[in-house]
Amino acid sequence: MPPTSIATQVHGYQQGHQLLASSIKLAKQDQSVIDRLSDVAGPLRPGEQFEPYVSAYPLPSGQFFILARTWQDLTVPRAGCVRTLSLVISTEVWAAAPGLRGFVDLLDPANFPSEATSIALSAAPPAPLPPVPEFYGSELLEALFLEEAKPVAVFDAPSPELIAIRLLTALWPAMRSSFAVSTFALSPRKIEGRSFDLIFAPKDARSRFAEWGGRRIDARGTQNARHRWTGAIVDRVFNAPFPSLLADQEMRLIGSEEINKPAALRIALLWDELTAKVGQSPSAALGLLDIANSRKEGDPTTFFALQPILAEATERAARTMPNNEAWDFVGAITRKMHRFPAVATLSSLAPAAMQLAARSPEGAIKLLSQPDPHGALSSLLSPIAAGIGSHFDGAAEKALLGAAPEVFTSLITTDSHLIGVVAKSHVLVEHIGDILPSVSSTTFEAVRDVLLPVLVEDAHATAATPLIASLDAEGISDEVRLLSRANDFASDTLVKLVLSRARDLGIMTGLRDVLLELEFSPSRDSFLGDTFSGDIRDLEDLLEDERLPNQFVAETLASALRRATANQFRDAFTDERLVETILQTLPTDNSDILWRAVNEINMPVALQLDVFVRLPSESNSQDRVALASRLLGQILRVRFGGDESASIAMLLNTIGEGLDGSWAVGQGLDRHLPNGIVGRNLVSFNEAAEPARTKIVRVVEELAHQLSDRYTLDLDEPAMKATNSLFIASQKTQQREFLSAAARVLPTLLRSRNTPVSSLIATTFPPVYRELAKEEAGPDFLKFIPFMDWDRCKSARRV
Structure with a gap:
């Protein structure tokens, strides 16, 4: 490191005390302070002499700090004159210097x-300082650091x-840069109205401090020490070879508002004391x-330095205190750590909090509430x-x-293991649904x-x-994949919930x-099948999706139709x-669906028929016969395509003995x-199987009646x-009804000259003719044949 350049000024008598030489030009206010303080404080008594003394004080601008030595100047004729060499040191350099011997050496009392010249100050490691003989220092340090802050005058001090x-x-940088001291003064000294922090005076000058408001000490x-920290600071200042009141780590505890005050030391001492007691x-x-927390600016280094201390304290509290007290302690610690980084808080308190939560969950809930x-x-x-x-x-x-809902939910969303065990508790799962x-x-x-x-079962x-x-x-989509992985859709209830939401x-x-x-x-x-409802769009998707196997489609179709609304x-x-x-x-074994269709749908x-x-x-069954009868009543009067005759015959056969021939x-x-x-x-009718055909045959008279209502029969050959x-079947079993039917239909047949009626005439005419030939009056059924003369057979032939 290059040497630091130190400017100097020399003050002495020249038609009054004044600046004699300077290697630096200072601001007017700063210069005025040096001009005044470079002179001796208080008048010398006639013939009084003193050894060269040292003064140290900051300048008003805050830019520079003065370390000066003052000699009694016996070279001038006027008594009481002095010569002073002042080192004008950058405040920053002065405050940060690890030792002051280098500066003091520049003020050799023998020279x-x-x-005034600029002097190079070489960087050198600090040298140990000798102890102060015959000086206890307790009262001085108590006055400066442990009691009400006042300027101090020490009388008759050795060295x-x-x-x-x-x-x-020993002072820390902020305090050193503002501390004003003079090792010799015959009266109080001030800077800009502020008294020097410390001055040393001869014993016989004590009377000049009678009206002074500072503290007076007989060296x-x-x-006896009046404070528990007195011995510690005496050792640090007056016994240690390298005096130091605050280490770097301790200074980080001090906020900017107190760093240049004696209270900073008390804070550091209290810190050390409490640290020792934590165990x-x-x-x-x-x-x-x-x-x-009393510091306005939190220091991360301090926070992290506290971690092991706080961890030890909370773990000890968790081991030794009753549960309620331990939770109160952990809560107090946590609240006081609200300015700490979260990671510092967690690492400090986590072990104890986990241990306590496992042992006293109700206390944990109470704290979080x-x-x-x-x-x-x-x-x-x-x-x-986790606990x-x-x-x-x-x-x-x-x-x-x-627990309050917000506490309960915060806990279960924090720890994966806890959420797993909560899911196994039926009452807690119910509770979650409620809150x-x-x-x-x-x-x-x-x-x-x-x-x-973790909710994969019906109980959830x-x-x-x-x-x-x-x-x-x-x-x-994610929920579907989850339920598949968890238990292959074992929960019907959750599957239904997913279906409903989808x-x-x-x-x-x-x-x-x-x-x-x-x-x-x-x-x-x-599950896939349940996605298809009876809605027409779902059914279309089901029937048209080529990815689906035929059997799946058929079974799902049946299931969807059974679930369908009206x-x-x-x-x-x-x-x-x-x-x-x-x-x-639709599979053939789904008659319930088919029955619903024919019963509900027009x-x-x-x-x-299909x-x-x-x-x-x-x-x-009776229902099937009733359905066949209903269908028969419709299709006998319309065209409906396909093999219509076969379809009608099928229905007739289904009805069988229950057929009302006259109705048909x-x-x-x-x-x-x-x-x-x-x-x-x-x-x-003719193709129908027994007994339906028999029912038709038995109403041959009705059949003949319906045919005879037509003037001609324009029917094809079949x-x-x-x-x-x-008619032939009727003739074999019901001769009288056959004769009546033949007589009724015969005139219509004989008028149907363009229709292939020959076979039916051949069947119906001979029996009728024979009846006409047998009896004179003739039966009633022959009334359908008109008689034009006395020879009924002749009329019949004519007809």
Whole structure:
């Protein structure tokens, strides 16, 4: 390091005391102070002489500090004159100097000054200082540092310069840069109205300090120490080879408002005292924190230096104090650490807080429930949560149940292990569900983030319900994957909650995509199937998604239709395009769905027949017969496509013995029906199996009546053949009814000259003719044949 340049000034007598030489130009106010203080303080008595003395004081500008030596000048004729050499030192250099011997050496008392030059001050390590002989120093140091701050005058001190140099060396930078001392004065001295902090005076000058407001001390006297720190500071200042009152670490404790005051030393001494006591009395740590917090500017180094001390205190308190007292102590420590970095607080208190929380969870909850305006107690959340979770029992459960919602939620969102054990407690899960509506949105989201991953069972539904109901599309996807990993969708309740939320968000397609990305399992397919409701859009997606296996589609379709509401069911079975696909896809063993369709939905006849055909044939119950009868009544009067005759015959066969032949003939052969429909119905009647066909045959008279209501029979050949077959069957079993039917239909047949009626005429005419030939009056049924003369056979032939 290059040597420091020190400017000098020389003052002495020249027509009065004045500046004789200077290597620096100072501000007027600073120069005025040096001009005055370079002269001796107080008048010398005639013939009085003194040894060269030292003065040290700051200049008003604060830029420079003066270290001066004053000689009695016997070279001038005027008595009482002095010569003073003043070192003009940068305040910064003066304050930071590790030792002052280098400066003092520049003021060699053997060299009477005659000129002012800039002097190079070489950097050298400080040298040890000799002790002060026959000087106890207790009263002086007590007056300067441990009692009310007043200027001090010391009388009759041995080696005042050594005492002053030791004291200046021991002072910390801020105090040294403002401390004013003179090793010889015959009266009080001041700077800008402020008394010197310390002056040394001869014993016989004591009377000149009678009106002075400072402290007067007899250096030769002895006095017992009045303060517990007296011995310590005496050793530091007057006994140690390298005097020092405050170490660098101790100075960091001192705030800027006190760093240049004696109180700074008292703070440091109290700090050391409390630090030593922590091992026996944990409460001493509170005092240390008071000191640290009393500083306006917190020093991170101090905070971190306190960590092991506070950790020791809190751990000792946790081991030795009753639970309630220990929690009170931890709480007090925590509040006093509100200005500390969070990591320092946590590392200092975490072990004790965790230990106490495991042993006394109710105390932990009580502490966290207290007012905390600075948010200091929040630093304990993590260790308390870890402690409760590590020793979770009935007491912990009870404590959490009694905690305020914000405390409870803060704890469970802090520690993953605690949230895991809480999820295993049925009552706590229920409690979470109860309190969630009352927490803030921020807390709710925090709880959701940590809690949902462990809510995977039906028993968790109470807490999971509001959480799942708040998820967005991405959250739903994550929840689906979580439930898959956790237990392969073992919780039906949670699956339903996810389904409900996805449906509310309108993201069922996205939900299905996520499920299809997962590995196959029966549970996954069950969940996937539940995403399809009876809604027509869901059914369309189900039937059109090529990624889905056919069996899955069929089974899911049946399940969805069973769950469908009345409106959904109706929409599905009235959409002509969709219903055909439904009927083609639906498994054959789902007759309950088919029955619902035909009973609830007004479908086209063709679709009703399609449904009917799919109903199990063995279910020939009364309901099936009733359905067949209802369908028969519709299709006998309309065209509906396909093999219509076969379909009608099928229905007739289903009805069987329950068929009302007269009703069927009346519906199927009504004179208002088109000939083609009537012909088709006749073919169907004839193709019906027993006993339905027999029911038709037995009402051959009704059949003939319906046909005879038409002027002619414009029927095709299959229809006429079928009619002839029915008449022939009637002739074999019901001859009288046959004759009546033949007589009724014969005139219509004979008028149908363009229709293939020959076979039916051949069947009906001979019996009628024979009857006419037999009896003179003839039976009543022959009344349908008009007679034009007495020969009825002739009339019949004519007809």
